[in-house]
Structure formats: C-alpha cells, structure tokens
Amino acid sequence: xxxxxxxxxxxxxxxxxxxxxxxxxxxxxxxxxxxxxxxxxxxxxxxxxxxxxxxxxxxxxxxxxxxxxxxxxxxxxxxxxxxxxxxxxxxxxxxxxxxxxxxxxxxxxxxxxxxxxxxxxxxxxxxxxxxxxxxxxxxxxxxxxxxxxxxxxxxxxxxxxxxxxxxxxxxxxxxxxxxxxxxxxxxxxxxxxxxxxxxxxxxxxxxxxxxxxxxxxxxxxxxxxxxxxxxxxxxxxxxxxxxxxxxxxxxxxxxxxxxxxxxxxxxxxxxxxxxxxxxxxxxxxxxxxxxxxxxxxxxxxxxxxxxxxxxxxxxxxxxxxxxxxxxxxxxxxxxxx
Amino acid sequence: xxxxxxxxxxxxxxxxxxxxxxxxxxxxxxxxxxxxxxxxxxxxxxxxxxxxxxxxxxxxxxxxxxxxxxxxxxxxxxxxxxxxxxxxxxxxxxxxxxxxxxxxxxxxxxxxxxxxxxxxxxxxxxxxxxxxxxxxxxxxxxxxxxxxxxxxxxxxxxxxxxxxxxxxxxxxxxxxxxxxxxxxxxxxxxxxxxxxxxxxxxxxxxxxxxxxxxxxxxxxxxxxxxxxxxxxxxxxxxxxxxxxxxxxxxxxxxxxxxxxxxxxxxxxxxxxxxxxxxxxxxxxxxxxxxxxxxxxxxxxxxxxxxxxxxxxxxxxxxxxxxxxxxxxxxxxxxxxx
Numbered sequence: 001x002x003x004x005x006x007x008x009x010x011x012x013x014x015x016x017x018x019x020x021x022x023x024x025x026x027x028x029x030x031x032x033x034x035x036x037x038x039x040x041x042x043x044x045x046x047x048x049x050x051x052x053x054x055x056x057x058x059x060x061x062x063x064x065x066x067x068x069x070x071x072x073x074x075x076x077x078x079x080x081x082x083x084x085x086x087x088x089x090x091x092x093x094x095x096x097x098x099x100x101x102x103x104x105x106x107x108x109x110x111x112x113x114x115x116x117x118x119x120x121x122x123x124x125x126x127x128x129x130x131x132x133x134x135x136x137x138x139x140x141x142x143x144x145x146x147x148x149x150x151x152x153x154x155x156x157x158x159x160x161x162x163x164x165x166x167x168x169x170x171x172x173x174x175x176x177x178x179x180x181x182x183x184x185x186x187x188x189x190x191x192x193x194x195x196x197x198x199x200x201x202x203x204x205x206x207x208x209x210x211x212x213x214x215x216x217x218x219x220x221x222x223x224x225x226x227x228x229x230x231x232x233x234x235x236x237x238x239x240x241x242x243x244x245x246x247x248x249x250x251x252x253x254x255x256x257x258x259x260x261x262x263x264x265x266x267x268x269x270x271x272x273x274x275x276x277x278x279x280x281x282x283x284x285x286x287x288x289x290x291x292x293x294x295x296x297x298x299x300x301x302x303x304x305x306x307x308x309x310x311x312x313x314x315x316x317x318x319x320x321x322x323x324x325x326x327x328x329x330x331x332x333x334x335x336x337x
Numbered sequence: 338x339x340x341x342x343x344x345x346x347x348x349x350x351x352x353x354x355x356x357x358x359x360x361x362x363x364x365x366x367x368x369x370x371x372x373x374x375x376x377x378x379x380x381x382x383x384x385x386x387x388x389x390x391x392x393x394x395x396x397x398x399x400x401x402x403x404x405x406x407x408x409x410x411x412x413x414x415x416x417x418x419x420x421x422x423x424x425x426x427x428x429x430x431x432x433x434x435x436x437x438x439x440x441x442x443x444x445x446x447x448x449x450x451x452x453x454x455x456x457x458x459x460x461x462x463x464x465x466x467x468x469x470x471x472x473x474x475x476x477x478x479x480x481x482x483x484x485x486x487x488x489x490x491x492x493x494x495x496x497x498x499x500x501x502x503x504x505x506x507x508x509x510x511x512x513x514x515x516x517x518x519x520x521x522x523x524x525x526x527x528x529x530x531x532x533x534x535x536x537x538x539x540x541x542x543x544x545x546x547x548x549x550x551x552x553x554x555x556x557x558x559x560x561x562x563x564x565x566x567x568x569x570x571x572x573x574x575x576x577x578x579x580x581x582x583x584x585x586x587x588x589x590x591x592x593x594x595x596x597x598x599x600x601x602x603x604x605x606x607x608x609x610x611x612x613x614x615x616x617x618x619x620x621x622x623x624x625x626x627x628x629x630x631x632x633x634x635x636x637x638x639x640x641x642x643x644x645x646x647x648x649x650x651x652x653x654x655x656x657x658x659x660x661x662x663x664x665x666x667x668x669x670x671x672x673x674x
Contacts, residue, residue, distance in 0.1 A: 003465055003466065004416075004465075004466065004467075008440050010466050050657070051657050053653055053654050053657065054654075054657065054659075079341075080525065084445060086426075087651065087653075088425040088426070088651040088652075088653065089423075089425070089445065089447065089649065089650065089651040090445045090649070091649070091650065091651045091653070091654045094528060094649035094650070094662045095654060095659065095662065097528060098528040098529075098530050098662045100528075101527050101528075102527060103345045103525040103526065103527055104525070104526065104527055104528050104664060105444075105446075105453060105456075105457065105525065106444060106445045106446050106453070106649070106664075107442075107443060107444055107445065108421060108426065108427045108443045108444065108445040109442075109443050110426065116442060116443070119442075120442065120457060123460075123461060123464060123466055124460060126464070127460060127463070127464030127465075127466070128340055128341075128464075129340060129341065129347050129460055129464070147653075188417065188440040188441070188442065189440065189441065190438050190439060190440055190441055191431060191434060191435040191437075191438075191441050192435075193435050312426065312427070312428070312431035312443070313426065313428065313431070314424065314425040314426040314428045315425075316390055316424075316425065316428070316484075317390050317391075317428045317432060320387070320388050320390065320391065322391075322432065325431045325432065325435045327441060327443075
C-alpha cells in the first residue's frame with residue numbers, strides 16, 4: 001500500500017504507537033462530566049505560580065513529566081518534542097519545556113496543535129527519524145482571556161456563541177514500536193477562510209475547515225464514516241458542531257451518528273455556563289489524552305478519527321477588519337491493526 | 338550510513354534538493370550590501386497595504402508565489418507548506434498563505450523558523466511523504482517594533498546592543514528529487530536559557546543556543562569546521578557573533594575563519610545605523626534564499642552549515658521578570674554529493 005493517499009493523506013506503513021498519555025486540567029474542567037478521566041485536577045488555577053502565563057507553562061511542564069514517567073522513559077530517550085500553545089510567541093510551551101533538554105520543534109496551529117504535533121511526530125517515527133517523540137499542548141482560560149479578549153477583572157459579558165477556553169494540558173508519548181493504539185492515517189489540512197469576522201463565534205469560523213479535512217480524508221482513503229467508532233472534532237463547540245453536521249449531511253459522508261466534539265464533552269454545557277462549549281489547545285489535548293485514550297485502551301473504542309480545529313487570527317488583524325482563517329488536521333487512531 | 342547520528346542529528350539518505358528560492362525585502366535592506374541578490378526590493382514598506390501586518394502577509398504571499406513560478410510548479414503540486422513568523426499567532430503566515438490552498442503546517446521558532454521549516458520539510462521529502470515542500474518565513478520592522486517594543490511614533494531610543502528587525506521574506510521550494518543544492522544533515526536544537534533578561538540584547542541570549550547546536554553537530558557527525566566553506570548563523574548580530582566565536586574558540590571547534598552571520602551581512606552596520614545588526618525570521622530567510630543560494634548555484638560555495646537562531650520570549654512574560662529561552666536549528670547544504 002502506498003504511503004500517500006489522494007491529495008492530502010498519508011498512510012503510515014509502520015504505524016507508531018501511542019505509548020502513554022498524561023493530562024492536567026483546571027478546577028472548572030475538574031467539575032465537568034469527564035473529571036474522572038483526567039490525571040490531575042488543579043485546586044487553584046494559579047498552580048502555585050504568581051501569573052497565569054507561568055501557571056500555563058507549569059501545566060505543560062508537569063504534564064510532560066508525568067507522561068514520561070508513565071512511559072518509563074527519561075528525557076534523554078526522547079528524540080523530538082513537538083509542542084505549541086495559544087499564547088503570543090507560544091511562551092506556555094517555551095518556558096514549560098525549557099528544562100527538559102529534548103530537541104524541540106515549535107508549532108503554531110492554534111487549537112489544532114495537538115493533532116498537528118502528533119501528525120508530524122508520527123511521520124518522524126514512521127520514517128525512522130526517531131524512536132520516541134512527545135506531543136504536548138496547553139491552554140489556560142485566564143491567560144487566553146486577557147490576551148485575546150478583555151482582562152477578567154473587566155467582567156465583560158460573553159455572547160451565547162462564545163466558547164470557554166479550557167485550562168488544561170495533554171501530552172502523548174509516541175513510540176516507533178509498540179502494541180498500539182496506532183496512528184495509521186494523517187490528513188493535513190489547508191487554511192480555509194469563509195469570511196467569518198466574529199471572534200465570539202469561532203465554531204462557525206472553524207466548521208468549514210473541519211468539513212474540508214473530513215471530506216478530503218474520506219475521499220483520499222476510500223473509507224466511510226461507518227469505518228469509525230467515533231469522529232471527534234477538536235473544539236467546534238455546540239454551534240460549530242451543528243454547522244459541521246448539517247454540511248456533512250448534504251454529502252455522501254453523513255457523520256451525525258459517529259460525531260462528538262471535545263468542546264461539547266469537557267463541560268456540562270448548561271450547568272457550567274460555558275455557552276457554546278470548550279475551546280483552546282488544551283481542550284483537544286486533555287480530552288484526547290484523557291477519556292478518549294482510556295477508552296482506546298479498554299477497547300470501548302477501536303477506530304477513531306480525531307480532527308483538531310484551529311482559528312488562526314490575532315486581535316490586531318481582527319481590529320483591522322480581517323476575517324478568521326481556520327484549519328483542521330486529522331489523524332486516524334486504531335487500537336489494533 | 339545510518340539515518341541518525343549521535344544525539345540530535347539526522348543524515349538524509351535521499352537528500353532533498355533546494356529547487357528554487359525567492360526573496361522580497363524592504364527599502365532599508367534594499368539599500369544594504371546584499372541589495373543586488375534579492376529578487377524584489379519594496380519601494381514602500383507598506384507594500385500597497387493599509388497596515389504593516391497586512392504588508393507582512395503580502396510579503397509571504399508574493400514571495401511564495403514567485404518561488405512557485407521559478408520552480409515552474411503550481412500550488413496543487415506542493416504537498417506541504419511549512420511556515421511561520423514573529424507576529425502574535427503567526428498572522429503574517431496565516432493571512433499570507435490562506436489563498437494558496439496547500440496543506441499547511443504552522444511553525445513557531447522565532448528567528449529560527451526558516452531552518453526549522455527546511456528541517457521538517459527535508460525529512461518529509463527524504464521519507465517519501467512528499468514530492469515538493471515549501472518553506473516560507475517573513476518579518477517586518479514596523480509590525481515587530483509595535484508588537485515587541487514600542488510604537489514607531491513614540492520614537493524610543495535603541496541601545497547599541499539592539500538589533501534591527503529585517504523587513505523581508507524568503508521562500509525555498511524543496512524537491513524530493515533534483516540536482517542540488519542538497520540538504521544532507523539536520524541538527525535539531527534544544528531550548529537553552531542562560532538567564533539573559535535584556536530584550537535589547539537578543540544576540541547574547543541566542544549565542545549559547547547556537548554554541549550548543551554547532552558543537553553537537555560536530556560531535557554527532559564527526560565533521561569539523563574545515564569541512565565547511567561557510568558556517569552561517571541566523572541573526573546573532575555583532576554582539577552575539579562575538580560571544581559565539583569566543584566560546585567556540587575555547588573548544589576543539591574554532592569556527593572563526595568560516596563564520597558569518599545573516600544579521601551582520603544584510604546591513605552596512607556602521608552606515609545604516611542598525612547597532613548590533615539585523616534580526617527577524619526574514620533575515621535568515623532572505624539572506625539564505627537570496628545571496629547564499631546564489632553562491633551555492635554559482636559554485637562559489639559548496640558546503641555550508643546554516644544555523645538559524647531564535648529567541649522564544651514574549652513581552653508579557655519578560656514583564657513578569659523571566660529570562661529569554663533560545664534555540665538554534667542547523668542544516669547542512671551541499672552543492673554536490
């Protein structure tokens with residue numbers, strides 16, 4: 001079987017194993033429906049630090065260390081660490097991982113970072129450039145609000161279409177050899193911009209990118225939604241998920257019965273007052289590395305498509321009247337081959 | 338020969354070719370000593386746009402299009418475009434490349450981005466995940482000043498250790514097959530933080546990262562400085578270069594007779610009043626893709642080591658008292674094998 005399928009998909013001939021994962025989440029996420037599946041729930045979102053940015057760095061650091069421990073590996077055994085976050089110049093990552101002394105490849109994919117990281121990491125393993133690779137990402141509600149929106153102290157009201165940035169981090173240790181779960185397919189997304197300008201409606205901006213990547217994945221691979229137990233989008237939230245499902249239903253690839261969304265799963269949407277649901281790099285990171293990985297290990301899930309979505313704007317360019325370009329990257333994970 | 342050498346280096350068994358490059362620079366860079374080697378010199382750094390951020394996006398867009406034209410390729414023939422820039426959330430890249438419709442992998446490596454991009458791109462080609470890959474990066478003096486320092490209108494004075502962000506972009510089209518110049522070795526850097534906190538002295542912060550990556554490259558490969566015609570650092574500038582050369586002279590790898598720095602080359606340091614020299618993703622991007630590539634094609638250079646350096650902080654975390662973590666990524670380019 002060829003390594004490359006169609007326009008944008010790669011089939012890995014030596015599928016890497018997800019050896020171990022680790023997660024850390026904030027208080028609010030630890031009060032949500034997935035609470036039992038996270039390794040660490042913070043008692044205080046400052047995490048013993050003096051600033052939210054330093055707390056986010058610590059999220060990455062401790063989550064990465066915990067994943068290494070679970071994998072019984074030392075930093076010197078890891079060939080590459082691929083990571084990023086939402087903060088300007090990705091400082092959550094740089095300050096969080098600087099002490100690890102692992103060759104580092106910095107990424108920016110907004111909330112698509114977890115899957116971008118696992119995509120590149122999986123190709124580096126499949127191609128024999130590495131034995132072990134780590135993928136890490138994080139987000140923090142408080143650091144994101146002050147950077148992207150308004151300082152929390154301002155107490156601005158959020159419209160119903162807004163999403164709530166997850167405080168959390170996820171880390172996956174990928175290995176060239178192992179017994180699965182395996183990363184078998186990678187569909188790398190293109191930048192899609194449908195002209196949405198409302199930064200309080202990210203779901204609507206990102207849904208078209210998810211649509212493009214998912215349809216391309218099925219076209220490239222010849223697979224259909226029935227192949228999968230779960231098609232998991234990164235964080236489209238309630239509104240974005242609705243748009244995606246409606247769009248997909250008009251194609252030959254109706255995914256409604258297979259779909260869920262990390263942003264919808266991590267919070268109790270009604271009770272926790274999170275409007276359209278969760279978002280942030282840490283949303284897909286924590287949900288994939290926590291409850292989803294747990295179900296892959298237990299056999300409750302066997303074949304999943306993970307489609308992480310990201311909105312690629314900043315505040316300056318939006319103030320200049322620009323719309324929101326988005327992207328979605330997808331990977332197939334299978335418990336057995 | 339094994340693909341992996343030592344701790345951090347990969348030797349490519351099917352070395353990709355740099356098929357074509359393209360460069361665009363601003364007015365000041367177009368008045369410097371390398372002016373004749375850039376494809377396009379802007380007459381106005383606004384580049385016909387209303388904001389500097391949009392001008393920077395256009396830098397990437399037009400430079401990428403020009404590189405495609407030189408390579409006689411259409412966007413649909415490119416498997417991956419790997420790119421990033423200095424702006425918050427890399428908007429120079431996202432808005433610049435959104436119309437190209439090429440599978441996109443976003444990177445953040447600060448001023449090391451050009452080599453990070455070529456490193457990952459070269460592995461994707463060598464491993465047969467792609468036939469063609471594009472590496473793009475940019476920076477813009479005006480968008481960088483207002484984001485990282487003070488608005489230009491403020492007219493703040495710059496200390497002698499400060500570097501001048503290059504307005505420019507570089508793009509390289511890499512091909513799986515071709516007649517060279519070839520990318521043969523990749524040494525991926527680790528994050529290094531020696532405690533420097535002065536953001537007006539980036540050269541001093543980045544020099545230790547360059548030192549680490551260069552010494553590791555020689556240790557991993559068994560090569561010595563005499564193997565190379567040129568050891569080109571990204572943008573250490575005058576001060577960072579001096580620190581690097583002094584540190585290297587204390588090891589068995591004295592590189593003084595082989596070294597130059599993109600930040601020292603792109604401006605006439607004295608006459609153009611740029612203090613310690615040039616910086617920014619576009620500095621290494623434009624110098625490597627312009628004059629250096631020209632000399633590789635003409636045969637004036639045959640074997641070079643390119644070591645792009647990046648400072649990984651943002652303004653918020655520096656205001657919180659943090660130091661500046663840095664990184665350096667290196668690739669070997671050889672005209673013939």
